[in-house]
Amino acid sequence: MQKKVLLVDDETSLRRSLSLGLSQEGYQIEPCENGISAMKKLDQSKKNNTNFDTIVLDVKLPDIDGIKLGKIFRSRFPDTSIIFITGYSDDINTKELKNISISRLLEKPFTAQELSEQIEDIAKEQKLIKPTSKTPPLVIKEKEEIKTYSAYALLKLDENVNFFEVYRQLYFDNNVLYCDATTGDYDIFLLVQSHSLDGCREVCDNKFKNIKGIKKLDFLEITNPVLDDSLKNILNVFSIDSSDFQMREFSNAVSAYVLIEIEKDKLESIYPTLYFDDNVIHCDYTESRYNLVLLVHGTQFSEIDNLIKNKISTLDGVLKVKKFPIISMYEM
Numbered sequence: 001m002q003k004k005v006l007l008v009d010d011e012t013s014l015r016r017s018l019s020l021g022l023s024q025e026g027y028q029i030e031p032c033e034n035g036i037s038a039m040k041k042l043d044q045s046k047k048n049n050t051n052f053d054t055i056v057l058d059v060k061l062p063d064i065d066g067i068k069l070g071k072i073f074r075s076r077f078p079d080t081s082i083i084f085i086t087g088y089s090d091d092i093n094t095k096e097l098k099n100i101s102i103s104r105l106l107e108k109p110f111t112a113q114e115l116s117e118q119i120e121d122i123a124k125e126q127k128l129i130k131p132t133s134k135t136p137p138l139v140i141k142e143k144e145e146i147k148t149y150s151a152y153a154l155l156k157l158d159e160n161v162n163f164f165e166v167y168r169q170l171y172f173d174n175n176v177l178y179c180d181a182t183t184g185d186y187d188i189f190l191l192v193q194s195h196s197l198d199g200c201r202e203v204c205d206n207k208f209k210n211i212k213g214i215k216k217l218d219f220l221e222i223t224n225p226v227l228d229d230s231l232k233n234i235l236n237v238f239s240i241d242s243s244d245f246q247m248r249e250f251s252n253a254v255s256a257y258v259l260i261e262i263e264k265d266k267l268e269s270i271y272p273t274l275y276f277d278d279n280v281i282h283c284d285y286t287e288s289r290y291n292l293v294l295l296v297h298g299t300q301f302s303e304i305d306n307l308i309k310n311k312i313s314t315l316d317g318v319l320k321v322k323k324f325p326i327i328s329m330y331e332m
Contacts, residue, residue, distance in 0.1 A: 004030070009033070009056075015033065034062055039272075040230040042077065043233050046077075051079075053081065054083060054103075070100045082102045148195060150193050153220075155217050167329070173203075175203045181327045184324040204219050235272065254299075255298075260320070261321075279297060279303070
């Protein structure tokens, strides 16, 4: 039986030469140019019960960090060997690679024959190792019915209002999960929670709008983005496995909200790219003018500026980006 190899690299010439060379060696090759397409092919192979024997994964990809992808792939496919390839070995955290339990690390340039030899060596090693127990497959439990809903409320205050008094009222409100003071067109970002989206809207309309000093309130309803089933599965698995993703503390970091207007037909490529970015704490989809609301962090605001300039704004389908740095109340 032909061994299946998933080859993930953004260099067209390298994918072509390795695919041709490995095919001549008797391998069945599935080339991918980025992380998103790789996730889709892996999920489809799992559904068809035709898993890959080896994943050859570039550390530097244009959409999703290869190290992060390696963690996801290792979680979902514990018996599949992973070979990382890179042209930037000096930038790699070897400790992090050990935590993923990769099979090999190959530095570019290398030939298809050299890659084939590595794959065969791994296969021989696996035959010598007698497993003591079989790793149980990852089971994705159906999520319980959501009992709470969330929305953003973006507030602009009157210039002469007592900012701290308004902030204090909002901060301690039972329906407010997060209350952040920001600079820019909005003075405060709220993440509001209730038993329904209508409940979130009622809280904003009947309570917050009546607070003296609030000049403007824009309501952004958070909804689930319409994505390919394969991407949904991967995102679900990632949210289950990556405990460090959702509950991180950034004591030595600065943060900002980023509102992004996109072409909706590009959502399927833009959303996961930002969702998996190391600087992104939360990535929420809304049906408002700004389709994505990001909470991002960095060691300093210049790092966030570089993220916006060099990654977010350059994504195909991004129309407009606005940044709202979060201000520490102790600095005001």
